[in-house]
Amino acid sequence: MTDATASQPPVRSLFAEDARTRRRNRAEARFRAYGFAAVVIGILALIMLLISILSNGLSSFRQTYVTFPVDLAEARLDPQGNRNPEEMAAVTTFGYLPVMAMAFIEHVEALGIEHDLSPQEMAAMISGEAPAQLRAMVLENPSLVGQTVTLEMLVNGRIDGYFKGRVTMASAERDNNVTPGQLVLAQALADAGAMETRFNWSFVTAPDASGQRPEAAGLGVAIIGSFYMMLVVLALALPIGVAASIYLEEFAPKNRLTDIIEVNISNLAAVPSIVFGILGLAIFINFAGLPQSAPIVGGLVLTLMTLPTIIIATRASLRAVPPSIREAALGVGASKMQSVFHHVLPLAAPGILTGTIIGLAQALGETAPLLLIGMVAFVREYPAAPLDGLFDPASALPVQVYNWTQRSDPAFVERASGAIIVLLVFLVFMNALAILLRRRFERRW
Amino acid sequence: MSLAKLSVSVLAVAAVSATAAVAQSRDNVQVAGSSTVLPYASIVAEAFGENFDFPTPVVESGGSSTGLRRFCEGVGENTIDIANSSRSIRESEIATCAENGVTDIIEVRFGYDxxxxxxxxxxxxxxxxxxxxxxxxxxxxxxxxxxxxxxxxxxxxxxxxxxxxxxxxxxxxxxxxxxxxxxxxxxxxxxxxxxxxxxxxxxxxxxxxxxxxxxxxxxxxxxxxxxxxxxxxxxxxxxxxxxxxxxxxxxxxxxxxxxxxxxxxxxxxxxxxxxxxxxxxxRPLFFYIKAAHIGVIPGLKEYASFFVSDDIAGPFGPLAAYGLVADPELAEVQATVANEVTMGGM
Structure with a gap:
């Protein structure tokens, strides 16, 4: 076969690359570099986001408080002297303000701190929330009147900003709401130990506050509102979604109708969330007469939004269960329903739970549909316990972020970033739970 | 089977509580409208909640036009009680209101911006x-x-x-x-x-x-x-x-x-x-009260009177401290609210 040997390609070593191999290797190296660059870009973006949020928001978990004794004079707080809370309620927070302010001014004098501030400037250093807190305290416990109590009160947001580095002497110079003199006095009080910045639980527990009191604003109502909505979503979307998926996947005949339903479910998953808000306003509020700004309506709207996600995830995990399991069950005489509930569903459960938790996490971060049903609002009352509480007005975590970014006082920037941190913590927690459940219960075949 | 039972019972509970809610009445004042008025309204709502036994009103923003549109949607507990506005109500809006049964509107001018x-x-x-x-x-x-x-x-x-x-x-x-x-x-x-x-x-x-x-x-x-x-x-x-x-x-x-x-x-x-x-x-800032809701929604009139009181909207009140220019004719406005003078009756 001399002909064949003549037409054979030239013998080459496997260790020497020819031009084609080199080209292929280069292409692969390039692709790897692109892939690596993509990952780096993604990570950089995440790091930038985290840095900006954490640097802006971590300070919201700390708050400055001032401690001073207040003489609760009977003449001002309980003119009738009956210690009757109903009579005492006639003294409004405007009546408590001078009591606080005078006590504060006297305390500064007692500490021997020199200053040249007017009484108005001194009073402005304490938060507008303080008289309200004192009034609530006195009305709850009328026997306090006539005594001297030592109180720890929030200070004004600008003073607090000074201790956090947001307000400086130079900016106070130009700022109409704070004077350098107030900052000097605040520093002196801090040195004397009467003013301190410390961890602030009330950021997570307190309700929202108006634009004049950024220092008092908290996430309490928003967290409860979000929690209630998630309860509603979980209680409705999970059973409905799972039932729909099981029926479609295991029982429904394959015909044109089920095809149409399938296409529509996939489409619904991609519908902009605001559309569900419009639907919610039309159906749940205008037609069904449910109250506005209530977590029940928010939950129902988010249920509609989450359903397609849960159905798609559930169907995928049902499909992943090998047919041999169903056939084995049917083979030993189980009914179709027994095969599904005793064998298929337990095996699909980790996938269903993961899909549900991811759907919930998505719903937790949604603001747009809540705009139209009145949950993007200033709400200060805590909703009651479920089930009544589901019908009380509440706000939601992402809504609180949105609201605070619109406020004029710069202190709310810090608050908004703090709220984002809380929201992120919840999301990370939920996603970690999803991964944990999947790892724990996952079966391989 | 337990999952099926669970889902049925959950749906039943949801249905029952939803019907219960329809019967339940609203006890908080519901406000919506201008984002310019929102900070003032939330300051008032906060102080109102602190000083009265009524719950703190819920204040939404969204713009004057949006607020007035929702205000004019009709009378009833699932409509808002007060619309905040940074302009006066338009003739066309009054007409829409009237079409939907909102005939008695109290116009309250509480200051200037x-x-x-x-x-x-x-x-x-x-x-x-x-x-x-x-x-x-x-x-x-x-x-x-x-x-x-x-x-x-x-x-x-x-x-x-x-x-x-x-x-x-x-x-x-x-x-x-x-x-x-x-x-x-x-x-x-x-x-x-x-x-x-x-x-x-x-x-x-x-x-x-x-x-x-x-x-x-x-x-x-x-x-x-x-x-x-x-x-x-x-x-x-x-x-x-x-x-x-x-x-x-x-x-x-x-x-x-x-x-x-x-x-x-x-x-x-x-x-x-x-x-x-x-x-x-x-420009003047307004809020509009649905007169039909006074006496039905607890605290509505008290909130409105509190809003225009000297303590709040006066030249030394918290609204002025925030940047509102107090209305020089505040006393007349207070009388309008006290006597529930509607727009047609002026």
Missing amino acids: GIVFASDINGPSFAFTQSDWYLALAANLPVDGAMVPNPNTSWDQVRADLPAQDIAAYIPGTRHGTREVFDENVILQGCEDSGAMAAMMEMGMDEDAAEEACMELRADGVSTDIDGDYTETLARITANPEGIGVFGLAFYENNTDRLQVATMAGVEPTVANIASGTYPVS
């Missing part, structure tokens, strides 16, 4: 007149008997006294009640002052057409409509220090460390100048 023109604190300071703004922002200017596209790109081209800085204006979008005041008190006034309006009428336009041409603003990127809130305007100015933004006085008062304010027609926008009416760009 100044609209200020502010720029970055480190930039040059400005002293504007209305005609400067018209000449800077109009889409077309009359030149020698014909309308030509606005050629001005920097402020010194508008008027030689102004700093040589590129024109970059951030004005409220049409969704805002503030825009209406800006259009009428600044642009239209400037159009008349600069003689442009007279020139247009000479060109054969009737008055309506001329006014319309006056208020048509350029769309070549020199002027930007801000549909968000003042915080967005402030962010734009931080990003572009040459920008000039339109703000509410209260917002400016909260950010004096970053913004400097321009005078308008030689008048500085102070509370005193706005209250006396010498500062030309201010």
